Amino acid sequence: MARAHFDVKKQTGFTTIALFCFVMLYAPILTLVVYSFNAGTSIAIWEGFSWRWYESAFANEQVQDAAIRSVIIASFAAFVSTIVATMAALATTRTRPFTGITFIFASINQPLMVPEIVTGVALLIFFAIIKIETGYTGLAYLLIAHTAFCIPFAYLPIRARLENMDLSLERAAADLYATPWRTFRYVTLPLLWPGILAGGMLAFVISLDDVVITELVKSAGQDTLPTYMLGQMRRIMTPEMNAISTVFLAISILMVTVFFLLNRKKS
Amino acid sequence: MAANATVKSAPPATSAAEAAAAFERRDTRNRWLLSAPALAILFFASIGPLGIVVVYSFLTKGGYGGVEWKFSTDAWASVFFTRDIFDDTLGFADAHLSIFWRSLRLSFLTTLLALVVGFPTAYFIATRPEKTRALWLFLITIPFWTNLLIRTFAIMEVIRNEGIVNSILIGLGIIDQPLQIMFTDTAVMLGLLYVYLPLMVLPLYASMERIDFRLVEAGYDLYANRLQVLRRVILPLVKPGVIAGSILVFIPSLGAYVTPRVLGGGRNMMLGNLIELQFGQGRNWPLGSALSITLMVVVMVALLFYVKNAGKSGVRHG
Amino acid sequence: MRPTRSAALPALREDRANRAWGLNIVSAAVAVEAKNVSKIFGAGVGEVRALDNVSVTIRQNEFFTLLGPSGCGKTTLLRLIAGFEMPTEGSILLDGEEVAHLPPFKRHVNTVFQNYALFPHMTVAQNVAFGLEMLGKGKAEVQQTVAAMLKLVRMEELKDRRTSQISGGQQQRVALARALAPRPKVLLLDEPLSALDLKLRKEMQIELKRMQLETGITFIFVTHDQEEALTMSDRIAVMSKGNILQVGSPTEIYEHPADRFVADFIGETNFIEAEVTERIGDDGRIKLPSGIQVPHKVTTSAGVGSRVTLAIRPERIDLVKADADAHFTGKVSNIVYFGTDTTFHIDLESGQGVTVRMQNRLGHRDVLQVGDVVGLRVEPEAMQVLRD
Numbered sequence: 027m028a029r030a031h032f033d034v035k036k037q038t039g040f041t042t043i044a045l046f047c048f049v050m051l052y053a054p055i056l057t058l059v060v061y062s063f064n065a066g067t068s069i070a071i072w073e074g075f076s077w078r079w080y081e082s083a084f085a086n087e088q089v090q091d092a093a094i095r096s097v098i099i100a101s102f103a104a105f106v107s108t109i110v111a112t113m114a115a116l117a118t119t120r121t122r123p124f125t126g127i128t129f130i131f132a133s134i135n136q137p138l139m140v141p142e143i144v145t146g147v148a149l150l151i152f153f154a155i156i157k158i159e160t161g162y163t164g165l166a167y168l169l170i171a172h173t174a175f176c177i178p179f180a181y182l183p184i185r186a187r188l189e190n191m192d193l194s195l196e197r198a199a200a201d202l203y204a205t206p207w208r209t210f211r212y213v214t215l216p217l218l219w220p221g222i223l224a225g226g227m228l229a230f231v232i233s234l235d236d237v238v239i240t241e242l243v244k245s246a247g248q249d250t251l252p253t254y255m256l257g258q259m260r261r262i263m264t265p266e267m268n269a270i271s272t273v274f275l276a277i278s279i280l281m282v283t284v285f286f287l288l289n290r291k292k293s
Numbered sequence: 294m295a296a297n298a299t300v301k302s303a304p305p306a307t308s309a310a311e312a313a314a315a316f317e318r319r320d321t322r323n324r325w326l327l328s329a330p331a332l333a334i335l336f337f338a339s340i341g342p343l344g345i346v347v348v349y350s351f352l353t354k355g356g357y358g359g360v361e362w363k364f365s366t367d368a369w370a371s372v373f374f375t376r377d378i379f380d381d382t383l384g385f386a387d388a389h390l391s392i393f394w395r396s397l398r399l400s401f402l403t404t405l406l407a408l409v410v411g412f413p414t415a416y417f418i419a420t421r422p423e424k425t426r427a428l429w430l431f432l433i434t435i436p437f438w439t440n441l442l443i444r445t446f447a448i449m450e451v452i453r454n455e456g457i458v459n460s461i462l463i464g465l466g467i468i469d470q471p472l473q474i475m476f477t478d479t480a481v482m483l484g485l486l487y488v489y490l491p492l493m494v495l496p497l498y499a500s501m502e503r504i505d506f507r508l509v510e511a512g513y514d515l516y517a518n519r520l521q522v523l524r525r526v527i528l529p530l531v532k533p534g535v536i537a538g539s540i541l542v543f544i545p546s547l548g549a550y551v552t553p554r555v556l557g558g559g560r561n562m563m564l565g566n567l568i569e570l571q572f573g574q575g576r577n578w579p580l581g582s583a584l585s586i587t588l589m590v591v592v593m594v595a596l597l598f599y600v601k602n603a604g605k606s607g608v609r610h611g
Numbered sequence: 612m613r614p615t616r617s618a619a620l621p622a623l624r625e626d627r628a629n630r631a632w633g634l635n636i637v638s639a640a641v642a643v644e645a646k647n648v649s650k651i652f653g654a655g656v657g658e659v660r661a662l663d664n665v666s667v668t669i670r671q672n673e674f675f676t677l678l679g680p681s682g683c684g685k686t687t688l689l690r691l692i693a694g695f696e697m698p699t700e701g702s703i704l705l706d707g708e709e710v711a712h713l714p715p716f717k718r719h720v721n722t723v724f725q726n727y728a729l730f731p732h733m734t735v736a737q738n739v740a741f742g743l744e745m746l747g748k749g750k751a752e753v754q755q756t757v758a759a760m761l762k763l764v765r766m767e768e769l770k771d772r773r774t775s776q777i778s779g780g781q782q783q784r785v786a787l788a789r790a791l792a793p794r795p796k797v798l799l800l801d802e803p804l805s806a807l808d809l810k811l812r813k814e815m816q817i818e819l820k821r822m823q824l825e826t827g828i829t830f831i832f833v834t835h836d837q838e839e840a841l842t843m844s845d846r847i848a849v850m851s852k853g854n855i856l857q858v859g860s861p862t863e864i865y866e867h868p869a870d871r872f873v874a875d876f877i878g879e880t881n882f883i884e885a886e887v888t889e890r891i892g893d894d895g896r897i898k899l900p901s902g903i904q905v906p907h908k909v910t911t912s913a914g915v916g917s918r919v920t921l922a923i924r925p926e927r928i929d930l931v932k933a934d935a936d937a938h939f940t941g942k943v944s945n946i947v948y949f950g951t952d953t954t955f956h957i958d959l960e961s962g963q964g965v966t967v968r969m970q971n972r973l974g975h976r977d978v979l980q981v982g983d984v985v986g987l988r989v990e991p992e993a994m995q996v997l998r999d
Contacts, residue, residue: 034509035420035506035509047494050410051432051487051490054448106334113328113330116327118324124324134335140339143585144588147568148342170338171338194724197693197722198729201693203745213730231438242572256442274443310699
């Protein structure tokens, strides 16, 4: 077939590889979702459609327990980390370089730079000391650990939003007799809101997904959904795992979609 | 706000510089106060404990996990060396070194494969029309934000002996015994590639999106063929993206824990699993601490390399 | 500090008849005074002196323009008056009161920002109401004032639109209404017309002048556009490198530029080196490069024998026959037709190039050709002796 014009953007084979890549990314996930509806007990042999694994997953008390714990931890971590991250973002953006700004910036981003396993081990040691000293073995360890590693994830979209925000809007407010607090309340906050929401959701998803740090920090009987699943993977698996995963995926995808829409609105 | 006080005590012109300096000091203090809660949490539950790890790596291991508060360099020695139980001579800790080697090798191969697959994919997205580009990008982002464990689980179902790949191959009569992929280095590498591929595509895309295709046109105008344009024009333009993507894949691969645990089984450990082992069955917390620091140092070196190179080209990523 | 609107508006109307004729009544009272103001950004090697010991007095009801190229410090001076920056040294008086260290929300001045800085999450009317609400005005008064302001800028119909849904020119009007609504003592305008296209800019120049006349508020206008400055201002301060070089009416600035920078920045100018040969008081004689001596007023410190630079506007030069009456003679090197006028480039005997502009109705264009030898005559008052 004769080409109508010379396509400068074309590179031989790239489209094929790209499409292969998309197939490779989605095929396993789709397989996983499909087999969650398998009527049989195998996760490889299709035996017809059924909701039975969803029913059994929802009826499974361990799953219920872990899911509730996951949501509690993620909600707490997202809420607290978003508030402190918002404050930190306000402090570290749109400013002359002040004493210690690099230090603050590096500290906030630190969880992104250290492998999770190292942070997990560090927390394991530190919390072991506290456990011995105080005897407390409750959920607080997981709550604070999750809050800490969620901070940079909450911080980044808020900071990005702030940096794109026109400083002259706040100047205009001050020029029009708004005190710093009122400027924040009536101008900065409404404009920053999508960023805060995005940061909060990101933090929530990150906390919900965490395996490594939770696995190392948790006390006995404090499984979250991911650590419960990790434990189950050592056994013979039934499509119940697929069902749990599918629900989990659905929640994540929903949140990512909302996150995307929030971020797109600004541009 | 002490508005009146400010007016009354407003210093005359001579101390304008002092007033400006005072304002700056106040501003700096306020910014520190605003950052304080975040810093407090991070120091309590992330940065501080890392310091403790350093301390622990120089202590003596306790009998049932934990440590004895006695200075020792045994942990650091046993990262690389092992003492023969019979003649007490020092030899290289082959078990550790092979795990180091596997971690580096698998991470490197994963990065290379991710680049080979990710580069055309990012290019493909970047050259889509404006309208559909966001959708393609979204398709790459979704796996990125979905649970790593679930994605590992998904790839496991594909490559298991009773999984889709083997079922299809046997069904087609190509093989009659299932291919043993699970619990091999290949499985770990495939898993790492699968879970970290989006980390390669996203920064690559970010730098490709900015390509001015008039430069590509200029390349063709000056008699370059497609391959030459790719090598001499496009590749140099997106070099920062290549470096960023490679680092973003290499670092988490090196510290991977979940993927090798699920897909590699007990024998095909990586550094992350070796570390975890010291705090579990190994009961050697100082060694675990020393290994953690080793891993952290390698990661920091990689990051510094990235910062240095990305800084040179003047393009920021992340 | 806060003026009562009801008292201020009727008083305005009285002046309106006069103002409608373009007779701006500038009172002698001082609105803003900057005394020995310096502003330094950064420190050490990166130190930038944006303002260097600047003093200026701006009168009430005046349309005052800060004119200069980018980086001359004009915007910094404006921001110091607004309160977005603090002076490194010196003081700023608003109505005789020191305000240099008051935050912007405690100064009764308002700003029209270069990019308008309209709140994107509010409607047009909400934007205009913002300042009044922050001042704690009653609901009825806010509504009334907002309506009056929207009327002033002719934006009543779009009051419920989001600011992202209106055009650039309309945003400009809203920004004006918002800044005028609290009836500031001084309105600061930071290159507000630079984002508009040429036609809209011309319209807004007239509009701005009208609003200034109608409201009687002191306007301090920052621009790098000399034409904008000349057409709108009561007085202009020409700035360069953190200094004010000259303050004066548009005519003064154009006809009698104080130094080379001002002469060069505003309009086109020919610079001609000359020598002072006689001087008694301000009266003296100047020797032109052609050797001809002309009587001239010398207001600078230049003594007998010293070299001076003359600034001569291209339209103030007459082309004549190359005879004894001519101050210079030269050869036409290029003729450029501009529609309303024609520009002649002439190489003088001394080798220097001079530009002469003539209106086309005079018909020189048809008579002269490239290569012709011509004489140039300049009235002595059109030769401005520049400060060194």
